[in-house]
Structure formats: C-alpha cells, structure tokens
Amino acid sequence: MSHNTNCKRQDYINWDQYFMGIAQLSKERSKDPSTQVGACVVSEDNKIISIGYNGFPNGINDDDLPWGREGAFLDKKYAYVCHAELNTIMNCNLPNLLRGSTIYVTMFPCNECSKIIIQAGIKRVVYWENKYEGQDFMIASKKLLNLARVKFEQYNRTDREVTLHL
Numbered sequence: 284m285s286h287n288t289n290c291k292r293q294d295y296i297n298w299d300q301y302f303m304g305i306a307q308l309s310k311e312r313s314k315d316p317s318t319q320v321g322a323c324v325v326s327e328d329n330k331i332i333s334i335g336y337n338g339f340p341n342g343i344n345d346d347d348l349p350w351g352r353e354g355a356f357l358d359k360k361y362a363y364v365c366h367a368e369l370n371t372i373m374n375c376n377l378p379n380l381l382r383g384s385t386i387y388v389t390m391f392p393c394n395e396c397s398k399i400i401i402q403a404g405i406k407r408v409v410y411w412e413n414k415y416e417g418q419d420f421m422i423a424s425k426k427l428l429n430l431a432r433v434k435f436e437q438y439n440r441t442d443r444e445v446t447l448h449l
Contacts, residue, residue: 299387302331309367322335366396381403386407386408400428406434
C-alpha cells in the first residue's frame with residue numbers, strides 16, 4: 284500500500300491518546316507488585332510539565348520497606364508509598380506551571396491526591412479507571428473535585444494499539 288507523501292498522515296494519535304499513553308508508560312516504572320499507577324501533567328497548550336509513578340519516597344531503598352497489602356498497618360505498603368499524583372506534582376520544577384493544567388492518571392485519584400491536585404491548581408483530571416468506585420474515599424475525592432470545580436472524566440478508550448520495542 285502506498286501513501287501520499289504530499290498530504291499529512293491521517294492516523295496519528297490525538298492529544299488525549301498521547302498523554303494517557305505517557306501515563307501508561309510511566310506506570311511501568313513502578314515497583315509495586317499489585318498496583319502500578321502513572322501520571323502526566325500537561326499545560327493548557329499541550330506541553331508536558333511533569334510525569335511520575337507510585338513508589339517509595341526519594342532516597343529510600345525499595346527493599347527497606349514492605350510492598351505487601353496484608354498485615355498490621357506498619358507492615359503494609361500503604362504507610363509508605365507515594366502516589367503517582369503526588370510524585371508527578373512534586374517532580375514539577377516550576378509549580379506555577381501547574382495552574383490550569385490537566386493531569387492524566389491511570390487510576391482515579393484518592394481523596395488525599397485530590398487535595399494535592401486542587402492545591403496545585405490543576406483544573407482537569409483524565410483517568411483510565413476507577414478501581415475503587417463507590418468506596419467512601421472515592422466519594423470524598425469526587426466531592427472535593429466538584430467543590431473545587433476541577434473537571435474529571437474517564438479517558439475515552441479506543442481499540443488502538445501502539446507497540447513499543449524497547
């Protein structure tokens with residue numbers, strides 16, 4: 284099949300596909316054995332401001348804390364893991380760039396991350412899935428976002444596949 288090289292390509296990915304793809308790729312850096320989350324913050328003019336994924340705080344060896352989900356509070360990952368949204372916002376070198384931006388995230392943000400999103404001035408959340416839909420912390424998250432007038436929407440999935448050979 285020949286392509287007309289005098290016209291622009293028609294099968295390129297749109298902005299949402301591009302940025303959600305970057306969030307999906309970012310989650311592959313997570314060492315969490317059960318839940319990998321990636322995020323990408325983008326300015327109003329479609330420039331990437333920051334990316335991140337869930338993991339332990341900087342400078343802490345990944346083998347020094349538990350990754351499990353069961354047991355006493357101090358023996359589970361939840362007391363120690365930084366969520367992708369937190370890491371993405373903290374990775375931004377110029378926090379003023381976050382005002383009015385969009386965050387693409389592979390999982391709907393929890394109530395704590397929604398607080399951080401609101402405080403950073405992010406105005407739109409595009410998420411891949413809401414694994415904990417209906418749970419109290421998710422109801423609180425949506426309430427916070429609504430009260431702060433932060434728009435949120437589930438990513439409109441397509442059957443498009445992009446394969447990376449690394």
